[in-house]
Amino acid sequence: MYFLYCRECENLRPRGWIIFTKRCERCHGQMDKIKVKRTPVAPFYYASLVAMMVVLVLYMDNWALPFGVWSVLFVTALAMVLAFIDYSMSYKLVIELLEKEVAPKKG
DSSP states (O other): OEEEEOTTTOOEEEOOSSOOOOBOTTTOOBOEEEEOOOOTTHHHHHHHHHHHHHHHHHHHTTOOOTTTHHHHHHHHHHHHHHHHHHHHHHHHHHHHHHHHHHSOOOO
16 A cells, blocks of 8 residues: 655645545645555455455346345445555554654664
8 A cells, every 4th residue: 555645744645546646735745655565454355345346246136145235235344344444554554654764863
């Protein structure tokens, strides 16, 4: 996952998939791109997205799903919860990276 960080106003946000601008919305300065390694939750999140697409297609094609529309709602809610957990863990990692970079070097 990529985050964008503005050194001038300390704005931190995830890099979007649609809008790839590197300009800060607060001070209009250039933002630095920071890559954060994948969290342990990420593979489960991506698997839940695939499951959600499959269940949604099956539901829309009038297949007899157990629990009907509740299956679609459950898988969608699971994907949203996993996305929130993955994003939160990634955000903590990028904060730790920035604190290590800014911390005064002893020696």
